[in-house]
Amino acid sequence: MATLSLAGCNRHQSALAPFGVEASSTRDLTIILLIGAVVIAVAMSLLIRHAIRTPGERLTHRQGMKLVLWAGGVVPTILLFTLLVTSLPAMRPLPTSRADLTINVEGEQFWWRVAYRPPNAARVVSANEVRVPVGRTVALKLMGGDVIHSFWIPGLAGKMDMIPGRTNTLVVRATKPGRFRGVCTEFCGLSHALMAFDVVAMEPAAFDRWLAAEAKPAAGGNALFAQYGCGGCHAIRGTGEAGAIGPDLTHFGARQTLAAGVLPMTTANVASFIRHPEKTKPGVRMPAFDHMPPADAVALARYLQGLK
Amino acid sequence: MKRLRDRIAGLRVTLWTLIVPPSMWAAHFLFSYLWAALNCAKVGEFATFPTLFAIGTAVALVVIVAAGWVAHVQANRKGDTPPHDSGTEIDRLRFLATATVLLAALSFIGVVFTAMPVIFLTDCR
Numbered sequence: 001m002a003t004l005s006l007a008g009c010n011r012h013q014s015a016l017a018p019f020g021v022e023a024s025s026t027r028d029l030t031i032i033l034l035i036g037a038v039v040i041a042v043a044m045s046l047l048i049r050h051a052i053r054t055p056g057e058r059l060t061h062r063q064g065m066k067l068v069l070w071a072g073g074v075v076p077t078i079l080l081f082t083l084l085v086t087s088l089p090a091m092r093p094l095p096t097s098r099a100d101l102t103i104n105v106e107g108e109q110f111w112w113r114v115a116y117r118p119p120n121a122a123r124v125v126s127a128n129e130v131r132v133p134v135g136r137t138v139a140l141k142l143m144g145g146d147v148i149h150s151f152w153i154p155g156l157a158g159k160m161d162m163i164p165g166r167t168n169t170l171v172v173r174a175t176k177p178g179r180f181r182g183v184c185t186e187f188c189g190l191s192h193a194l195m196a197f198d199v200v201a202m203e204p205a206a207f208d209r210w211l212a213a214e215a216k217p218a219a220g221g222n223a224l225f226a227q228y229g230c231g232g233c234h235a236i237r238g239t240g241e242a243g244a245i246g247p248d249l250t251h252f253g254a255r256q257t258l259a260a261g262v263l264p265m266t267t268a269n270v271a272s273f274i275r276h277p278e279k280t281k282p283g284v285r286m287p288a289f290d291h292m293p294p295a296d297a298v299a300l301a302r303y304l305q306g307l308k
Numbered sequence: 309m310k311r312l313r314d315r316i317a318g319l320r321v322t323l324w325t326l327i328v329p330p331s332m333w334a335a336h337f338l339f340s341y342l343w344a345a346l347n348c349a350k351v352g353e354f355a356t357f358p359t360l361f362a363i364g365t366a367v368a369l370v371v372i373v374a375a376g377w378v379a380h381v382q383a384n385r386k387g388d389t390p391p392h393d394s395g396t397e398i399d400r401l402r403f404l405a406t407a408t409v410l411l412a413a414l415s416f417i418g419v420v421f422t423a424m425p426v427i428f429l430t431d432c433r
């Protein structure tokens with residue numbers, strides 16, 4: 001049991017290793033509650049031990065009632081009240097302003113459609129990776145593209161549902177740079193457990209440079225990509241490929257993981273995913289390209305990985 | 309004060325007075341929900357100074373305290389020593405009175421705890 005829970009310890013996907021304002025206050029509250037629970041449990045055990053060892057009739061009826069009133073009524077009420085008053089401010093969402101960056105994230109079976117909407121520039125479409133500038137407030141507009149998903153970056157903030165036809169707003173602020181991970185936390189189909197994403201918190205200047213690069217069109221098109229009709233589902237800006245059923249691949253090569261945080265980004269993985277995505281993700285919405293010669297798949301993988 | 313005390317001592321707690329504090333708590337709970345929901349839906353934001361809400365909460369607390377006090381006076385009528393568990397009229401009264409006092413205390417805390425989030429949360433999101 002202990003080893004099992006220790007296996008959950010990590011720095012990149014844990015509410016106990018926060019890199020955001022909200023997750024930090026949740027972690028602090030968790031620690032306070034844990035310490036409080038231990039103290040109360042120990043105190044109660046000692047009291048019970050004392051009560052069992054003491055001969056009867058040591059307290060009068062009045063004294064007994066007094067003990068019940070204080071230890072069972074007044075003190076717990078004060079403790080709960082203090083806890084309520086100290087934890088309520090943590091439930092207030094961070095304030096937002098018009099100058100903040102907005103990021104639309106839409107859950108799809110089983111990947112994430114991401115669109116950055118900087119205050120004074122055009123929107124930038126991407127997928128399966130969310131980047132946030134450290135120290136700046138970011139409003140995440142969460143939507144469901146098909147079924148209900150739930151968006152959770154444990155190190156950054158609490159989880160929030162993505163519901164078709166509704167927009168939920170989650171306001172976050174990262175406090176330290178690094179690579180982290182987010183996941184879908186609402187069962188959404190066969191590959192629900194294979195629906196994750198990378199989260200990159202960057203220094204603001206580096207973020208601005210990255211966003212400017214992400215906004216640029218791709219380096220060039222590819223004959224195989226056009227021949228196999230991948231563009232029916234995938235967009236690669238600047239090449240005329242403009243499908244919107246699958247993830248945007250304009251800067252696919254710059255992502256660190258493949259297929260929504262599931263596989264490491266290697267040429268072999270990309271090539272085998274293209275031919276048989278269902279082997280990695282059951283129920284995936286991308287068809288198998290069984291008839292595709294492996295050499296073509298490798299060529300496509302090389303091309304896509306070159307799209308930095 | 310003495311007169312009031314005597315008047316109260318003349319009152320009788322019944323099952324009906326027992327129900328007053330928790331009913332107040334329930335009504336206040338509903339009121340808090342409606343207050344927040346209506347403000348968010350119609351005004352679009354929490355009121356900055358929730359006068360109506362403060363008055364509603366105060367009314368609920370006053371009624372609960374009053375019910376509790378009436379019951380408290382009755383529970384502490386002079387008489388024989390506890391336990392009061394025989395099937396007599398006076399023991400029945402004492403039982404109802406004590407139960408009402410306890411319920412009033414619980415309802416008071418309940419109302420305060422329900423009011424806290426409405427006061428502390430300042431945002432409809």
Ligand SMILES: [Cu+2]
Binds near residue numbers: 108110184185187195
């Ligand atoms: Cu999902």
